[in-house]
Amino acid sequence: MIIQHIAAFTDGPTGGNPAGVVICEALPDAATMQAMAAEIGYSETAFAAPVDGAWRVRYFAPEAEVDFCGHATIALGAALARHERSGTFALKLNHADITVDGHHSATDWSASFRSPPTQTRSLSSAALDETLALFALSPDDLDPRIPPIVAHAGMDHPVIALRDRNRLGAVSYDFGRGQELAQRERFCTFALVHAETPQLFHARNPFPFGGVYEDPATGAAAAALAGYLRELAWPAQEPIVIRQGEDMGVPCCLRVDLDGPVGAPVRVSGSVRLIGADAQPV
Structure with a gap:
């Protein structure tokens, strides 16, 4: 079993969202993975084991399993590239099969994944009102170009554009209020965003569902947002750049391509770096 600590979606040599990556010959039982994720302490840890020419992957936050995690997938793809080869890796998730491209060289360590299919559903007026009240927002704070909605790319994320x-x-x-709402509605994160330009977004992603106050970089939410923007025929040249974590002092940069038809997967890319005891020349 190899346990690694990798920051994904870094901003040059700094920033990035820490993820645990555990590569095993066979996945431990769920209780063991949950306990390990709580001990590692990051917003998510990815557990991966080879199976039938692919990698079976499960993701655990400190307090719950999640079906998909973007930044941990970036970290996993980069880890596989470093330890095996640069290339494309097939991943079998709980409810989807995706791929991640990992690249490792003397000058670049990065990854990109193709998300699960994207879709949206309406956000009920009651859930919207409760979400706005949670963050002390009013309807006047909202950007009318991007109406509130629940966007999905492996998990549900209510999108609130300011x-x-x-x-x-x-x-x-x-x-506590956020956790109760998120767990009741099955909201993975709250995707709070601001469009500075059609191509540059700023994002914050509270993650009480997983026991984390805020996530500094959220690839799954970035993919869900991109799928929604594609539905809106958003007027941007691709890729869209999402700046996240700056309000936490952990700058992160995510790149998302909007190619493909409505509902298709989207590509999310970012750089990585080793952190903590793992930080050494690669």
Whole structure:
């Protein structure tokens, strides 16, 4: 069993969202993986084992299993490239089969994944009202170009687009209320975003569902947002750049391509670096 600590979606040599990556000959039982994820302590840890020419992958937050995690997938793809070869790796998730491309060289360590299929569903007026109240937002704070919706690319993320960057930066919430809402509605993260330009977004992703106040980089939410923007025929040249984690002091950069028809997977890319005791020349 190989346990690695990798920051995904780094901003040059700094920042990035920490993920645990555990590569095994066979996956441990769920209780063991949950306990290991809690001990590792990151927002998610990816567990992977080879099976039938692919990799069986499960993701655990400190308090719950999640069906898909983007930044841990980036970390896993980069880890496989480093330890095996650069190339494309097939991943078998709980409810989807996807691929991740990992690249490792003397000058570049990065990965990109093709998300599960994207889709949206309406956000009920009651859930919207409760979400706005949670973050002390009003309907006047919302960007009318991107109406609130639940976007999905492996997990559900309510998308709340704000007119003002400063309002996004000032967001805070009561963790207990947020966790109760997220667990009741099965919201993986709350995708709070601001479109500075059609191609540049700023994002914050509270993650009380998994026991984490806020996630500094969220590839699954980025994929879900991109799928929604594609439905809206959003006027951007690709790729879209999402800046996240800056309000936490952990700058992260995610790149998302909008190619393909509505509902198709989207490609999410980012660089990585080793952290903690693992940090050494690669």
